[in-house]
Amino acid sequence: MLNELWLLVSVVILFIGLVASQGLLLVLGALSLIVSLVAKFWDRVAFQKVTHFRTLSHARAFVGDTVEYVITLSNEKAIPLIWVDIQDAFPEGLELPGGSVRGSGVEVIRQHCITTSLLPYQKVTWKYKIECTARGYHRIGPVRLRSGDIFGFSSAEIYYPKVEHLLVYPKIVDLGELIFPEQHPLGESKSWKPVVQDTTRFLRQRDYSPVDPMKHIDWKATARKQRLQTKVFEPVVSLNVLIALNAATSEYAWQGSNRRFFERAVTAAASVASDADRHGYTYGLISNAVASYSGKWLSVPMGASSSQLSMILESLAMAGPYVVTPLTEVLKGERASLPSGTTVVLVTSILTRAMATEINLIKDSGYQVRVLYTGDQAPSVEMPGVPIVRLGRILETQVDYEPAMA
Template sequence: MQWKKVIIEDRFLSILAFLGVLLVIASFYFNSWLIFGAGLLIILITAANSYYLNHIGEGLVFENKRERNRFFIGDNGEWSLHFANHGLPIMKARLTVYFDSAVIPVSGEFHIHQSKVDVGMPVSMSRKEQIVIKIPFKADRRGMSKIRRLELHIPHFFGFGDTILEFKDVINREALVFPRPISVRNIDKHKSFRPGTSTSLFSVFEDNMGPVGTRDYLPTDSFNRINWKASARRMTLQTKEFERITEAGAVLFVNVVDGFSVTVMLEFLMSSITEMAYFFHKANIPFSLCMNIRSAGATPFTYIPLGSGKDHLQKLLDILAIADHHSPTIPYDKMLFFYKRHFPVAPTMIHTGIRTEGADIYFKDFGRDGIQLLELQRHVAVEEEAFLGPLQLMMKEVAMK
């Protein structure tokens, strides 16, 4: 059975049933068919009331299919709830839906308590009827909204009690609201000093596997780079041009901890990382995410390996939407230690959040390997803006350790 049932009977119903029995007994004493009929009618009403309260909802089915929808802040969506009734008719009931306040209903009667929303609506269903209840909403803030509970209050026809049905299973309806990106200056300043496979206009390395064109010969060009066929056609020396390549990739290290709790800058961090992820996606630069929110599995923290493409971006945005102030965390330096031991490094590493002294030990080691180290900082003058700058290590503390 999908539903947990709570039956609330009016005390007057028991008194009424007792009165009906007394009238039936009295009818034999007074030899009155009228009193007998009144008593029998009262008994039938109380019996029908009890039967209805005890059996209502036994044929009610909720289609609990898995559904996850994604929204940007300001987008409109809706919860679609499918019900089928194979039992007694349900009349003048009231359905209450409880969900997280990342999305807010745009119509109807609803209440917001802390981070939860409850919205109620009337429901009536005849036998063998199927209905779809739609609750339109608007994405209000970053986060994940799940339908946490369904309650159906069914009154009796005569008002002698109520039946409350509460859905027992986990409801598989989720709405993810992605963070709103904010401006991040100097995001295009990351660079690499090592060869790779990604194209770059400013790299000193070239892909010698095949030329992409020719240009006029210069005295400083090497003699073996002359394209003799092109030179013969143009009757002037032509030099082969190769595509410039470099090693590309960035790892985003995110420290969401401040002391013993999640930082109050969580929204700022999620919005900044969203902007950087969009930039890397458009520039086709592989990126990775390491966030010290605890995760089940072999990797004890939230980790996305280096990758690119639309699916990779969506996976990162999903994680940024789910992160909240109640997420379990691990120490930042332990995350860096695990990363250094188990994962390949990228040419650029970007630190976001509060930087601890223990973390500087690992960043110093990364710097020795020629990795570019950057740090996300909040703009002092403009609240909704951030910028990337060189990561300045606390050399004295690091040396002492």
């Protein structure tokens, strides 16, 4: 607008100089017109052939990791940029040592600000190390570039909508035997259809059948009874773990959400998944927590593939403390389809009577249940026969309570 006004004033001065035959006005008007045209031309071509790139050394990281972050700005034309102001949206939960990051809080978007200049055909690169301080699905960008002409009459800006994503996994804590005791960690359940025979658990003897393995023949019993006898072992099913994460931190929705308790629960769930993967178990995840940007609750089917842990950690990284339904309803939907021999590991910061009832129903159906309690106070509901491990104090000093969903 200022440039158009100055152009109009220049034309008026030049016209008056011509009419009045005033050389000074003619020179002043001509110079003003030239400056206005140059500024207008610069305004149009300022960001032509100007490119802005960001690169991250990794797209995924854990809390506490550092990621290399490179910004490149290049000017591939003969016209310089006297000054360039770069304003790049930068999320909470990531720190940028050495960078100028302005703005904080929920209502203020943080901006990574850089001011520089570009000569013709010049490329400028900035290198940083991002510190991942909180789990989350972080988005860097979009970016806005601003610049002005040498006379200060006009300014131009351009908006690049491209964003970079950095997924930060929750912290994994070594809880040792608090999660799974060494002996029979998941309480292997008996099954009418043996999937695996545990040869360390001798049950009885019976007459040999042609389908029985020769290595299971009991030769001493055969000599006593004068006919072939085979050993029968206690049948067990393969070990399965279902991690059930309760996103609710209070009994009623109107009581709000306790971010500290929720982050403890996420860390505990990630630690269980890591331990199950290390032991070679088949495991999965269900939760009533909502995943960021999807609006759906978390669910990772049972599996034992090499990518199972990554899928669960990705889900937990994007988990928000927003409850769409009580966890009891989620458990009801899963109960009928649980494989034999499954142990349900409930991770929660509260225990309600409705939850205790559902846990007892699961236990009465022949499944093992283990509760990892992440609240501060002792659970208000008792559940005889169900192990409850209190992790609140253990996790208190090891969990960051400021996750970022941006």
